[in-house]
Amino acid sequence: MDKDTGIYLEYGQTGNPALFRKLYDEYKVRVLNTMMRIGSLSLPEAEDLLQEVFMKVIQERGRFTPRAKFSTWLYRIATNRAFNAVRDRKPTVAMDESLEDEHAQGALDLLVTGENRELVKKGLERLNERSRAALVLREYEEKSYSEIAEIMECSVEAVESLLFHGRSRLREWLKGRMS
Amino acid sequence: MMHEDFRKMVSRRLDRALEAKDKAVLEAHLAACPECRVYAADMESVKKGLTALPEERPSVAIDRFLLEKAQTTEGQRPASILDRLLGALPALRPSLAYAAAAMVIGAFAGGLGFKLSNPTHRQAVVPFISEEEARLFDADYPGSIAEALGEVRKEKL
Numbered sequence: 001m002d003k004d005t006g007i008y009l010e011y012g013q014t015g016n017p018a019l020f021r022k023l024y025d026e027y028k029v030r031v032l033n034t035m036m037r038i039g040s041l042s043l044p045e046a047e048d049l050l051q052e053v054f055m056k057v058i059q060e061r062g063r064f065t066p067r068a069k070f071s072t073w074l075y076r077i078a079t080n081r082a083f084n085a086v087r088d089r090k091p092t093v094a095m096d097e098s099l100e101d102e103h104a105q106g107a108l109d110l111l112v113t114g115e116n117r118e119l120v121k122k123g124l125e126r127l128n129e130r131s132r133a134a135l136v137l138r139e140y141e142e143k144s145y146s147e148i149a150e151i152m153e154c155s156v157e158a159v160e161s162l163l164f165h166g167r168s169r170l171r172e173w174l175k176g177r178m179s
Numbered sequence: 180m181m182h183e184d185f186r187k188m189v190s191r192r193l194d195r196a197l198e199a200k201d202k203a204v205l206e207a208h209l210a211a212c213p214e215c216r217v218y219a220a221d222m223e224s225v226k227k228g229l230t231a232l233p234e235e236r237p238s239v240a241i242d243r244f245l246l247e248k249a250q251t252t253e254g255q256r257p258a259s260i261l262d263r264l265l266g267a268l269p270a271l272r273p274s275l276a277y278a279a280a281a282m283v284i285g286a287f288a289g290g291l292g293f294k295l296s297n298p299t300h301r302q303a304v305v306p307f308i309s310e311e312e313a314r315l316f317d318a319d320y321p322g323s324i325a326e327a328l329g330e331v332r333k334e335k336l
Binding site for chain 2: 017020021024028029032033036037043046047050051054055058116117120121124135138139140145160163164167168170171174175
């Protein structure tokens with residue numbers, strides 16, 4: 001059993017708020033940013049969801065059974081909340097899946113500069129929600145394929161496919177705007 | 180193998196999930212295919228771009244709210260399903276209280292109405308004077324008890 005799962009189980013047994021604080025401090029920033037990116041949310045929107053996620057952590061203590069790691073369970077809740085936020089919002093224009101330009105040239109080597117970071121963010125927002133979630137969990141959280149599959153409740157092959165198509169579409173979209 | 184197969188390998192290599200034998204196959208293809216080479220370079224940039232996104236932090240108010248919630252639930256049992264249902268419907272709580280109060284009042288009024296409309300209950304609830312008292316009263320005030328009561332009122336006035 002990993003450390004954080006052990007801490008959460010102990011929190012469930014004792015109700016000691018210091019244990020909750022340990023988990024909260026460990027995950028709050030990561031969960032907040034994960035939800036912001038998956039759901040294309042503003043900071044206040046993501047904070048509302050963060051509050052809901054950690055209220056669930058408080059309420060479910062004592063009921064948690066370690067079938068999955070605490071972090072997997074936490075990210076599953078966060079990802080589902082972000083998906084719901086996307087669905088509750090008006091539909092945005094999705095990236096054209098048939099847009100690939102095989103002959104586009106010029107490496108996208110300036111994406112880390114301030115202005116282009118905003119472009120990456122916009123491109124990410126235009127991906128479908130599952131590709132976006134897989135990319136965020138992989139690139140930002142450095143989750144393994146199997147962890148992403150557990151969080152998103154799909155197969156490892158599906159995760160690989162989501163990552164591949166997500167990256168390819170993001171590249172196409174960025175190329176269209178940077179060339 | 181098609182270009183797309185190699186590009187899938189590029190994606191797996193970015194995730195450090197490409198097996199060694201596939202890595203050699205991919206590198207051989209990239210050396211020979213300029214399009215896939217550009218694709219691989221772009222993918223590296225996309226990855227860098229994604230990981231360089233700025234990070235936000237939750238406000239102190241959110242921290243405080245959650246840490247207080249964790250504090251107030253210390254030593255208490257975890258919320259039951261009913262607690263959570265009520266917690267999810269805070270706006271309905273006052274109306275639930277009003278409904279409960281209305282039910283209690285309704286039950287009381289219904290029970291009283293039943294007793295008053297049922298003679299056996301009326302005898303049990305409303306105390307009447309005994310036959311002996313009525314006879315004595317009638318001796319002092321000839322006529323009906325109702326008339327006698329009228330006499331008593333007149334005397335007091």
